[in-house]
Structure formats: C-alpha cells, structure tokens
Amino acid sequence: MKNPTSIGPAQVSPIGTTLERHLLDRQRRMPEATGDFTGLFQQISLAAKIIGSRVSKAGLSGILGRTGTTNVQGEQVQKLDDFANSTIVSTVEAGGHVCVMGSEEVEEPIQIPSQYPQGKYVLQFDPLDGSGNIDINASIGTIFSIHRRLTPDGEPGTLKDLLQPGIDIVAAGYVVYGSSNMLVYSTGDQVDGFTYDPGVGEFFLSHPNIKVPQRGGIYSINEGNYHSWDKGIQSWVDWIKTPTQSKKAYRLRYIGAMVADLHRTLLRGGVFVYPPDDKNANGKLRLLYEASPMAFLVEAAGGVASDGKNRILTIQPKELHQRTPVFMGSPDDVADVLRFANA
Numbered sequence: 001m002k003n004p005t006s007i008g009p010a011q012v013s014p015i016g017t018t019l020e021r022h023l024l025d026r027q028r029r030m031p032e033a034t035g036d037f038t039g040l041f042q043q044i045s046l047a048a049k050i051i052g053s054r055v056s057k058a059g060l061s062g063i064l065g066r067t068g069t070t071n072v073q074g075e076q077v078q079k080l081d082d083f084a085n086s087t088i089v090s091t092v093e094a095g096g097h098v099c100v101m102g103s104e105e106v107e108e109p110i111q112i113p114s115q116y117p118q119g120k121y122v123l124q125f126d127p128l129d130g131s132g133n134i135d136i137n138a139s140i141g142t143i144f145s146i147h148r149r150l151t152p153d154g155e156p157g158t159l160k161d162l163l164q165p166g167i168d169i170v171a172a173g174y175v176v177y178g179s180s181n182m183l184v185y186s187t188g189d190q191v192d193g194f195t196y197d198p199g200v201g202e203f204f205l206s207h208p209n210i211k212v213p214q215r216g217g218i219y220s221i222n223e224g225n226y227h228s229w230d231k232g233i234q235s236w237v238d239w240i241k242t243p244t245q246s247k248k249a250y251r252l253r254y255i256g257a258m259v260a261d262l263h264r265t266l267l268r269g270g271v272f273v274y275p276p277d278d279k280n281a282n283g284k285l286r287l288l289y290e291a292s293p294m295a296f297l298v299e300a301a302g303g304v305a306s307d308g309k310n311r312i313l314t315i316q317p318k319e320l321h322q323r324t325p326v327f328m329g330s331p332d333d334v335a336d337v338l339r340f341a342n343a
C-alpha cells in the first residue's frame with residue numbers, strides 16, 4: 001500500500017473548491033458559528049442557480065423583461081424580475097434563518113409566514129439588477145446583503161431590522177448572469193469569486209481574494225446625462241477622456257447594469273459613478289439594495305465607495321427605497337472624481 005503522505009498536499013482538492021466547501025471551511029474556523037449563516041447562504045446560492053437557469057432560457061420560454069403577461073402559447077408568465085424576486089423569497093423564507101426581507105421589487109418589508117421559524121438574520125436584495133438589459137441578452141445580476149436582526153429573537157422582524165447602515169453588514173454579494181454566471185461575496189475580510197459550472201450544477205472558486213487595482217483606466221457613467229449634471233461632474237468627464245502629458249485618456253465602458261459595471265471595476269479597476277442629476281437629486285441607485293452591498297464589496301477589495309461626501313457604508317437609511325449618489329472603485333480614481341465634484 002502507498003504511503004498516504006506520498007500522495008501530495010492534502011489541502012489540494014482534485015475537484016476545486018465549491019462554494020459550499022468554502023462556506024463550511026469558514027464555519028469551522030468560527031467555533032461559535034451555528035450553521036445559520038451557512039444555511040442562509042446555501043439558500044441564496046440555490047436561488048441564484050434557479051434564476052441563472054431561467055435567465056439563460058428567457059428568450060425561449062417567453063419571459064423576457066418587458067413582455068406582457070402571456071407567452072406565445074397564451075400561458076400566463078411572470079416577468080423575469082418578478083420570477084427572480086419570488087424565487088429568492090420562497091427559497092429563503094422556509095429556511096428559518098431570516099426574520100424579515102427587503103427587496104427592490106417590493107414596496108414594504110417582506111414578512112416570514114408564521115408557519116416558519118423567525119431567524120436571526122435579515123436579507124435585502126435586488127433580485128434582477130439591470131433588468132433593462134434582459135431583452136437584449138446583455139449582462140444582468142442579483143445583489144444581496146445580510147445583517148443580524150436588531151429586534152428580539154423569535155419574533156417577526158420589522159422595518160428597524162431593515163434600516164441598518166452598511167457598516168453593520170455581515171456579508172454581501174452579487175451574482176452576475178453573463179457569458180458565464182459568477183457569484184462574488186465577502187464577509188468583510190476579503191472578496192472571493194465563484195464561477196458556475198452548469199454541467200456540475202455548482203459554483204467553484206475561480207477568483208480568490210479579489211483586489212481592486214489602486215488605479216484603473218476605465219470610467220463608467222451614463223454620459224447621456226451630461227447636460228443634467230453639476231458643473232463638477234461635467235468637468236471631471238471632460239478631463240478624464242482628454243489625454244494630457246501626464247495621463248492617457250480613460251476608456252468609457254457602461255453596460256447599464258450596476259452589477260456588471262462594478263464586476264468589471266473590481267477586476268480591472270477604474271471608477272463607476274451614478275451622480276445626482278436634474279431628475280434625481282440623490283442619484284438613481286437604491287442605498288439598501290444596490291449601493292450598500294456593492295460598497296461593502298468594493299471596500300473589502302481595497303477600493304473606495306462614496307456618496308460624494310461620505311462613505312456609503314456609514315449612511316443611516318431612513319426609508320427602504322432611499323436613493324444615493326454613487327462613486328466607487330479604485331482609490332485613486334475615486335479621489336480624482338471627488339476632487340472635481342467637490343471643487
């Protein structure tokens with residue numbers, strides 16, 4: 001019989017690291033962990049697989065974003081963003097790990113039906129971000145964040161549990177449905193990315209410890225809004241796309257789905273901006289469902305996330321669907337845009 005020590009390092013798995021294994025390893029490093037967090041995360045990952053599968057078939061099954069409520073067979077169909085929302089709610093509510101949820105698609109707090117346990121966590125999500133991209137087969141995503149509950153254990157959660165600042169996030173992540181599907185998450189220490197293998201039906205660790213570069217070469221903003229911005233933002237855009245002796249012109253990339261634009265920003269560096277404009281005094285993006293979770297990930301990857309004045313993570317939300325301006329990405333690039341914005 002072979003000496004087992006001659007086989008090689010035990011920690012090198014021949015199958016790679018699945019998301020489930022990554023979560024279990026994390027749980028074992030925390031002796032006080034109850035498995036609740038891991039359980040909740042497994043439900044989120046299941047929902048992501050179901051949504052991803054439906055997204056990849058959307059054109060075939062007649063559930064594109066803006067179509068009506070009947071498909072070509074005349075059957076009632078849910079729009080993809082409604083489908084994504086109800087998939088997350090029904091997957092998570094029965095698990096017993098959360099006491100209340102908040103969704104960009106739902107006006108009020110989502111209560112957990114009384115037949116299920118009221119858990120110790122709070123889940124907020126944007127079920128299908130960038131849904132304008134569905135009909136043209138471009139990238140879209142799901143964004144989520146998890147807080148601990150503030151109200152007493154065992155009772156239904158309330159608005160108070162949902163209105164928590166980003167600095168108190170326990171974990172946040174996103175799923176991007178693109179040329180491949182990826183789930184990226186952080187518990188605050190580092191950011192790890194997992195790519196979905198549809199043949200196996202699992203997310204595998206593919207991008208461990210993502211770090212946003214100190215400076216990038218890409219700016220990402222809806223430049224069609226140029227004439228409704230403040231002078232400061234206009235001057236920054238004029239400057240960033242003009243080559244000078246000390247810098248090349250930056251390239252513009254704007255997918256129109258925050259998940260996809262920030263995924264690129266995390267991997268390649270640069271800056272993503274959604275500033276206030278004439279129509280939206282506080283920008284367009286929602287603090288709880290989009291800005292806060294993404295700010296948590298960007299900071300955990302070594303980047304900066306500001307509302308123009310302060311860290312997004314320190315904003316105390318006052319209402320569920322509150323909006324905030326967003327300036328996120330590589331530290332040096334965010335510093336540049338803030339210098340112009342605040343001049």
Ligand code: AHM
Pocket residue numbers: 104126128129130131132222256257258259284
């Ligand atoms: P949605 O959640 O309703 O899809 O809208 C949010 C999206 C973001 O993903 C994206 O960054 C932004 O809206 C694009 O807005 P605009 O079309 O104004 O540039």
Ligand code: MG
Pocket residue numbers: 104126128129130290
């Ligand atoms: Mg959105």
